[in-house]
Amino acid sequence: MFTKACEYAIRACVIVAQNSLKGNRVSLKEIARAIDSPEAFTAKILQQLVKSKLIYSVQGPQGGFEMLSSNLEKTTLEHIVIAIDGRESFSACVLGLKDCSEINPCPAHKRYKHIKNEFIQMLKNSSLLEMVHDIEEGKAFLKISS
Amino acid sequence: MFTKACEYAIRACVIVAQNSLKGNRVSLKEIARAIDSPEAFTAKILQQLVKSKLIYSVQGPQGGFEMLSSNLEKTTLEHIVIAIDGRESFSACVLGLKDCSEINPCPAHKRYKHIKNEFIQMLKNSSLLEMVHDIEEGKAFLKISS
């Protein structure tokens, strides 16, 4: 589905969002610990997210990552996935055919079409704000609940 | 979604199924040409499909691959995907969390759940027979329609 990098990216964004909502900036170290990911690799992914302007970074002591609270609602899974895996990752033909389309459908096309559409809608509709709310309310978790 | 190997596997199965329905055995060369895949790599994948008993092979001159016509309806995308990519490939957490579950859901869980279920149902319900029929009726294609 998603690459490992993208999974980490989504999880990292949730942590940054959650902290930004509380007015806190989070460091790479804190993020990596919170989402249980390798620090150096996570650093690369955060760089990409910064370049894509989904989050921003502050260097130096007391630095770290944050996002504007006003962006929590606008930023969705779709934005993150496009930034890391690219748009093709979820719009491509399920059988890998270059020229699969409505006119030239692959044998799985008609069966997969509505699922792909729902998936894309899910990505568009899942904002960081909602996901953070779910975590705050104990309805979702990024690690073992404890 | 699927690995390249799995995409080739599905496409290869469709070709084998289509020919078996007509009482023809198909060679590796024919399959690779029909699905536009690298021959040697496709050979490996066909070996896996044979080991999984989704198709069977005959060595020697006039040899090749085929399946029992009676299996066309039973054999679904699910069987092929499990044989090549494994069951986890479509049952795992979308955010890559080891312990994501109903009780300990990830922030995307509830949004993704019904899509995953539909996807799994689609895999279960898509038989080779139906896909071959679609091709025979000109409703689906594995290559550019021409």
Place this chain on the structure above:
DNA sequence: CTTTAATAGGATAAATAAGTCCTATTGCTA
């Protein structure tokens, strides 16, 4: 029974994804 056309399978290579390491840069703080 030899030749030959096919698949089986092991070893290897190439490409990509995942992950690490080290140095540069930035900017706060004493």
Place this chain on the structure above:
DNA sequence: TAGCAATAGGACTTATTTATCCTATTAAAG
């Protein structure tokens, strides 16, 4: 303004996936 705590970024390593090559095995057909 020196020191330090943080991110930025380039170079590298490792793991996995994708792909190729070569030899063995099988079985039909002359």
